[in-house]
Amino acid sequence: MKLIHQLSKETGIPIGTIRFYEKSGLFSGKPKEEVTTNNYVYYDDEVIEKIRFIQMAKAVGFTLSEIKEVIDAWYQRQISTSAQIEVLNRKLIQIDQKINELKAMKKQITLCKTNIENRVTAQ
Amino acid sequence: MKLIHQLSKETGIPIGTIRFYEKSGLFSGKPKEEVTTNNYVYYDDEVIEKIRFIQMAKAVGFTLSEIKEVIDAWYQRQISTSAQIEVLNRKLIQIDQKINELKAMKKQITLCKTNIENRVTAQ
DNA sequence: TTAAAGTATGTAGTATACTGTATACTTGTT
DNA sequence: AACAAGTATACAGTATACTACATACTTTAA
Numbered sequence: 001m002k003l004i005h006q007l008s009k010e011t012g013i014p015i016g017t018i019r020f021y022e023k024s025g026l027f028s029g030k031p032k033e034e035v036t037t038n039n040y041v042y043y044d045d046e047v048i049e050k051i052r053f054i055q056m057a058k059a060v061g062f063t064l065s066e067i068k069e070v071i072d073a074w075y076q077r078q079i080s081t082s083a084q085i086e087v088l089n090r091k092l093i094q095i096d097q098k099i100n101e102l103k104a105m106k107k108q109i110t111l112c113k114t115n116i117e118n119r120v121t122a123q
Numbered sequence: 124m125k126l127i128h129q130l131s132k133e134t135g136i137p138i139g140t141i142r143f144y145e146k147s148g149l150f151s152g153k154p155k156e157e158v159t160t161n162n163y164v165y166y167d168d169e170v171i172e173k174i175r176f177i178q179m180a181k182a183v184g185f186t187l188s189e190i191k192e193v194i195d196a197w198y199q200r201q202i203s204t205s206a207q208i209e210v211l212n213r214k215l216i217q218i219d220q221k222i223n224e225l226k227a228m229k230k231q232i233t234l235c236k237t238n239i240e241n242r243v244t245a246q
Numbered sequence: 247t248t249a250a251a252g253t254a255t256g257t258a259g260t261a262t263a264c265t266g267t268a269t270a271c272t273t274g275t276t
Numbered sequence: 277a278a279c280a281a282g283t284a285t286a287c288a289g290t291a292t293a294c295t296a297c298a299t300a301c302t303t304t305a306a
Contacts, residue, residue, distance in 0.1 A: 001211075003282080003283075004282085004283070004284095005283080006269090006280060007282090014264090014265080015282095016264075016265055016266075016293085017263085017264065017265085019284090020263075020264060022264090035303095037273090038270070038271080038272055038273080038283075038284090039271095039283085039284070040272080040273095040283060040284080041284085042283090048155055053231070055227070056209070056224045056227060056228055057240075058184070058263095059184055059220070059224050059230060060183055060184050060221050060224050060225050060228070061181070061183050061184030062184075063262075063263090065264075066261070067261090070232070071284090072152070074233075074235050081239055081242075081243055084174050084239055085236060085240070086237060088141060088232050088236045088239075089236075091232055092229060092232055092233070095225050095228055095229050095232075096229075097182070098182060098183050098221075098225055099222055099225050099226070101179045101182050101183050102183050102218050102221055102225070103216055103222070104145055104179060105176070105179055105180060105183070106215060106218050106219075108176070109193070109211050110212055111214070112196075112197055112207060112211060113211045113215075116204055116207055116208060116211075117208070119204075120204055121142060126252080126253075126254085127254095128252060136254095136293090138253090138294085139295055140294065142254090142255095143293070143294060143295090147293090158295080160302070160303090161253075161254090161301080161302055161303080162253085162254070162301095163252090163253060163254080163302080163303095164253085164254085181293095185257090186292075186293090187292075187293070188292090190277070219265070235291075236256080239283085
């Protein structure tokens with residue numbers, strides 16, 4: 001159970017961004033019942049997993065609301081099992097699309113590089 | 124040589140977005156010299172290629188300025204050959220990173236799906 | 247020929263995802 | 277005790293990427 005400062009340090013995500021994600025419903029911490037002098041929020045390892053997933057998914061162009069869909073399906077927030085599976089399947093299809101697009105870009109860029117290199121050696 | 128309406132139809136990108144991309148320096152059309160009654164801008168097939176590249180790159184999370192870097196390297200805008208190659212190499216590394224992240228996500232989601240399915244059949 | 251459709255330009259507004267600032271309270275250190 | 281550091285809350289501001297609107301001109305079709 002970590003406070004926000006520690007969570008930020010472990011994930012590399014700024015505190016402000018963590019609060020923003022929490023407000024966006026991507027995850028939530030909770031206060032410790034035994035502590036009554038403050039309302040500090042504690043985060044468990046599940047939150048770290050979620051943040052790592054968010055980082056990956058953002059890096060490949062998913063929006064926060066798309067990511068929220070997956071996380072909700074993942075951790076079963078008020079949706080049926082078949083709906084969960086459907087969300088995950090849709091996301092898997094999108095991932096394959098993205099992989100294909102990346103492969104196509106790779107091919108295109110590699111070709112372009114070859115052209116540039118040949119242009120140099122030909123001179 | 125197409126006018127913006129045609130370009131929009133062929134690429135599926137809204138006219139407003141095309142103008143925005145052009146203003147952002149991602150590509151440019153040119154007026155026809157022989158036409159003097161208006162200042163309509165015409166776009167060639169190179170622009171279509173660039174727009175398709177933009178669509179792909181955006182889908183996998185590249186920003187417009189990152190995309191502009193590649194396009195500039197691609198079409199040799201005032202940078203040296205070695206700088207061009209460097210930009211393209213950097214982009215190839217980023218692409219591989221994204222592919223790896225997508226594969227990791229795929230694994231994670233597939234695992235999650237399996238868990239949900241097993242939970243169902245176990246009942 | 248005139249009305250609809252297309253084009254150019256400029257400016258404002260919107261959505262997403264933060265980022266910063268201000269205030270106030272709590273905790274830890276010296 | 278007191279001062280730095282951490283936490284919570286709220287609200288304003290910023291960057292990116294559009295999207296819409298207003299105006300004015302040009303072209304095309306009936």
